[in-house]
Amino acid sequence: MxxxxxxxxxxxxxxxxxxxxxxxxxxxxxxxxxxxxxxxxxxxxxxxxxxxxxxxxxxxxxxxxxxxxxxxxxxxxxxxxxxxxxxxxxxxxxxxxxxxxxxxxxxxxxxxxxxxxxxxxxxxxEWGAYLGDDGLRNGIHCLMTSYERSTPNSVAIRAKVTGQYVTSFMAKRQVKALGIDEAILLDRDGFVSEASGENLFIGKDGALMTAPDEAAILHGITRDTILQLAQDYGIPVELRRFGRSSMYYCDEAFLTGTAAELTPIRRVDDRDLPTSPGPITKKLQPAYLNLVRGDHERAAEWITKL
Ligand SMILES: Cc1ncc(COP(=O)(O)O)c(C=O)c1O
Structure with a gap:
């Protein structure tokens, strides 16, 4: 029980x-x-x-x-x-x-x-940090799994449908068995889509990149929040598809989701990323964590008080 x-x-x-x-x-x-x-x-x-x-x-x-x-x-x-x-x-x-x-x-x-x-x-x-307090602070290890993110025509990818979480379940189960924290899924064309229950951003030379709206991703509400915060902070964001190699030579990366909040990635497959948390993550993560607790000018717009 x-x-x-x-x-x-x-x-x-x-x-x-x-x-x-x-x-x-x-x-x-x-x-x-x-x-x-x-x-x-x-x-x-x-x-x-x-x-x-x-x-x-x-x-x-x-x-x-x-x-x-x-x-x-x-x-x-x-x-x-x-x-x-x-x-x-x-x-x-x-x-x-x-x-x-x-x-x-x-x-x-x-x-x-x-x-x-x-x-x-x-x-x-009551639920604490989904990917662990240490993960939230220092970053997690992700693996690009061989399970593929569903294509728009195979399931309703924009909808949060229980049945389509079987793919996320398989991917997450696989990486957990290997002692790895989270699974990243590529799409059918080999582009990075998202993690088993989070959207994904990479940072390079002071700018962010994340899969575009039309990619095989769930339109995360945290992703949308981060896009707006990045704009407020003057951090350029490119909405563009990118491949596995971009993850290997990025400066930093993080996951976003309601459960995971903004969790840095410290290692992808067998490679350590240069920084975790990286410089952009260090700006956006506290901004997000303060915002959700009411300490931000956008709080009034986004928080429904009890
Ligand atoms: C597959 C997937 N991608 C992304 C997200 C992030 O969405 P949100 O930020 O709305 O929680 C979730 C979580 O719901 C998810 O299950």
């Missing part, structure tokens, strides 16, 4: 997460037809009260992911944002990870489904 024993929000009600039960005949359990999000609430500097970072953007992406699968979520964005605040308050958390999940319950067993009840849950739990 999971050690998470919090209260969850399920279809409009608050109940212990252990009581949220999924039918063995759930369409999503069989075919991976769920959509989900990962969001963080941070204790705000000064007030000590919680604030959810970019809540609306995450809920928008959840609804768009559902739309891609043709799932009609019976809650609108305002309901979902309110429900998130409600469940955090019910747990008396000021800082936590938030996991909304929409799935199809039992009903039609054929692949196309039809009329299966749509279940909406928001779970919360």
């Amino acid at each position: 999971t050690s998470i024993q919090t209260l969850a929000w399920l279809n409009g009600e608050i109940l212990p997460v252990q009581e949220v039960r999924v039918s063995a005949l759930s369409h999503t359990l069989h075919y991976g037809t769920g959509v989900f999000e990962g969001i963080r609430c941070y204790r705000q500097n000064g007030s000590g009260r919680g604030g959810v970072f970019r809540l609306r953007a995450h809920m928008e992406r959840l609804l768009e992911s559902a739309c891609v699968l043709g799932i009609n979520v019976p809650w609108n964005i305002d309901h979902l944002c309110d429900a998130t605040l409600e469940v955090i308050r019910a747990n008396d958390f000021q800082e936590c990870y938030i996991r909304p999940l929409v799935w199809l319950d039992e009903g039609e067993m054929g692949l196309a489904g039809g009329g299966n009840p749509v279940m909406t849950m928001i779970a919360v739990w």
